Amino acid sequence: MDQENCDFSPMKQSLKKDISQVITALQSSLETMDNENYCLLGNFERIKNQFIQVEMTAASFYLNCYLSPFTDKYSDLTICVQNMSARKHGGLIVIQREDALEPYIHLGIAIGAELSHSLLESIFFPGNPLHDGAVLVSQNHILSAANVLPLSNRNVGDNKLGTRHRAALGLSEKCDALVLVVSEETGKISFAFNGNLYPITTGELL
Numbered sequence: 072m073d074q075e076n077c078d079f080s081p082m083k084q085s086l087k088k089d090i091s092q093v094i095t096a097l098q099s100s101l102e103t104m105d106n107e108n109y110c111l112l113g114n115f116e117r118i119k120n121q122f123i124q125v126e127m128t129a130a131s132f133y134l135n136c137y138l139s140p141f142t143d144k145y146s147d148l149t150i151c152v153q154n155m156s157a158r159k160h161g162g163l164i165v166i167q168r169e170d171a172l173e174p175y176i177h178l179g180i181a182i183g184a185e186l187s188h189s190l191l192e193s194i195f196f197p198g199n200p201l202h203d204g205a206v207l208v209s210q211n212h213i214l215s216a217a218n219v220l221p222l223s224n225r226n227v228g229d230n231k232l233g234t235r236h237r238a239a240l241g242l243s244e245k246c247d248a249l250v251l252v253v254s255e256e257t258g259k260i261s262f263a264f265n266g267n268l269y270p271i272t273t274g275e276l277l
Contacts, residue, residue, distance in 0.1 A: 082132045089125045096121060130269035134262055137249050141168050144186040144211050151188040152253055152260050155195060161255030162195040163205040163235045165218070170246035172207065179204050179217030186213050195253075205238065205250070221245060232268075239263035 100114045138145050148164065155162050165172070180201060184190060186208055194216050195202045204217035223232075223240035232240070239250035243263035250263040261270050 082128070082135065086125070086128045086132050089121070089128050093118060093121045093125055127270050130262070130271045134249075134269075134271060137168075137264060138166060142166060142186070142208065142210055144208075147186055147188040147191070148208075148251065149188075151191040152251055154188070154192055155253045156258040156260050159255060159258040160192070160195050160197060160253065161202075161235060162191075162251070162253040163220070163238060164191065164251040165205050165207045165220070165242060166249045166251070167207065167209040168247045168249060170248065172242075172246060172248060175221055175242055175245045176205075176207065177219035178207075179215050179219065181215050182206075182213045184213050186211050205242075220250075236261065236263075236268060240266065240268055243267070 096114065096118045100111050100118070103109050103111065103114075135145065138148070142148070148166075152162065152164075154160075165176070182194075190213065191206060193199065194206055194213075201216040205220050206216045207214045207218050220238035221241040221244075222234070222237045223244055224237075225232075225240060233254070233256070235252050235254070239252045239261070240263050242248055242250055244266040247265070252261045252263065252268075253259075254261075259270060261268050263269075
């Protein structure tokens with residue numbers, strides 16, 4: 072994990088609060104186990120939902136940590152994926168970190184422009200000829216669009232992944248790039264890193 076610039080105190084406090092709530096709920100369940108007239112199953116369902124919230128908050132926090140040493144344009148990336156999520160516009164954004172990506176990506180159309188959320192959103196607007204592939208970001212610039220990524224053969228949990236998510240996972244299995252994904256079907260945002268896929272909550276991104 073990159074620790075540099077990994078402060079983000081408000082998000083860290085939110086994560087600590089969520090974890091504390093789960094610990095409190097587990098402790099409460101433990102204390103009620105001696106009551107034979109009380110069923111814990113409802114508690115477990117609530118705790119499971121709390122765990123999901125903790126995972127999403129943690130993913131949002133570490134997304135900041137992973138990106139901040141490699142781009143100053145985190146706010147533009149955030150605004151872009153939030154707007155695309157709200158409109159259910161699918162997207163795939165590769166942020167280059169330390170590893171070279173040329174061996175793993177079939178390069179598409181060169182862009183060579185400074186990164187902005189409006190430019191990213193226009194690339195992924197439905198009907199745009201470039202919207203179907205991945206955008207490659209290095210530091211504060213969009214290098215290219217319509218790039219083709221290697222596909223992973225893995226599923227995550229019980230879910231069969233769509234092409235964008237398989238592509239995000241596939242690249243993250245081969246290098247240290249971070250890949251943002253917006254689902255066209257649900258609008259949900261995830262990121263792939265080190266061969267894992269993490270859901271994030273838009274409310275914790277800014």
